[in-house]
Amino acid sequence: MTGYGDARLERDGISVFVEIRSINNRYLKITPRYSEPLGALELQIEDEIRKSISRGTVSLSVKISRTCCADNYQINIPLLNSYRDQLRSWLADSGDSQAIWSDFQTLLSLPGVIQDTSSEGEESVLAPLILEALSQAVEKLVSMRVREGVALADDLLSHLVVIETHLEQVISRAPEVVKIFNERLLERLNRLLESQGVEIEESDVIREIGIFTDKCDISEEIARLKSHISQFRTIIGQDASPGKKLDFLTQELFREVNTIGSKANDFEISREVIEMKASIERIREQVQNIE
Known part of the structure; x- marks a missing residue:
């Protein structure tokens, strides 16, 4: 997610300006730039950033100046x-x-x-001053990312609605798939009986229909898909850092939809599956940028 924050503080003749910005990245990458070496404090600065940010390419600039006296x-x-x-x-x-x-x-x-002698004893002033300015800058950046996150959440929820709409079409179509297979099977058998004079037991017909029904039964996939969508909404509304959980759920959404398309073996359902997969792909792209 993108964001920006800065802060300027001055104390005892020392001025510190901290600027931090982030752009989208699935992982966390921190690129610092200091106007002068800060030694071990540099590691502490990066640790402080990691406490508030877990994803994104973060660019940090710390500039230090001293008042001439x-x-x-x-x-x-x-x-x-x-x-x-x-x-x-x-x-x-x-x-x-x-x-x-x-x-x-x-x-x-x-x-x-x-x-x-300006640097003598300034360590006790400089380190706290930098960390305080960093805290203020990070707070501004996080606030901006939160605002972006709210808009992003609305976009994700809209894609879920699209998926549910197409899923309802799949649910309505599923019984028709078995019915059509039944009709086609009986039609083939009748033609065979007429041309070859072969007798087929009714139990054999019922068994074939039952086998096909088991193979194309997508009720479990539909139930799991609905459950994943419900969990997705819950996590967006309640979790402070939902990125990785949503990433996992997105993979599960894709898995269930893909299985539905494979098992149903029906043109109408396949068309709905394509639309659902398109929405899931959009969700996947967005989720990778969420904290």
């Missing part, structure tokens, strides 16, 4: 003094005693003189 920088006085003394010694030998005072900025740019 004078308090975040310190001058390493001992090192600066060391540079100064070395330069004074060199200048004394060179005879240019004023050069050092005209280029103080050069001293500050020497390695280690200016120290960035």
Whole structure:
């Protein structure tokens, strides 16, 4: 299912922007992108996503920025003094005693003189800040997916109605299949009797009809199909994460409908079966994207 969520939080000079989006996928695939390495926190972030999302291709972006503040920088006085003394010694030998005072900025740019202390102790702030922003972004994404899920559920239920409509046609037609076979069998026997003068016991005719009736009896398949449809509706209405259950039921729907078509051996029923299988295929495509 598709969805999007984002969140921006700032605390103690640290700003975090989390953006998360998902597209349809039968399985869960997380693709993270971080503005800087986060070490073990990256695993924790993915675990938090898995708690709320079980299907879909999820793209995650975490951007971290820090507010530039004078308090975040310190001058390493001992090192600066060391540079100064070395330069004074060199200048004394060179005879240019004023050069050092005209280029103080050069001293500050020497390695280690200016120290960035903004990252010191920020771990205790950064990790909770990222996880909090992630939670807010995921909540927005899930909310959007829920809204899509409601519309998707309505679409699935409409396909179930179509299946039931064609199933009723099958139920009405089933007794006619046996009746037609009975009439055709008697017609063939009468022709055989007239042309060959062969006598056939009535019990043999009844037995043949009984054998065919057993072979084309689809009452059990119809009962199971109705049961699966009922379970499908129940799961959609009550289960918070129905995806895998509906996926299984969809396979069972297809199995029963396919068996009905094979056993009935009738053109009219086969036509209804084709329509039911078309609706089940649409359901199957949708169900693979449900959480």
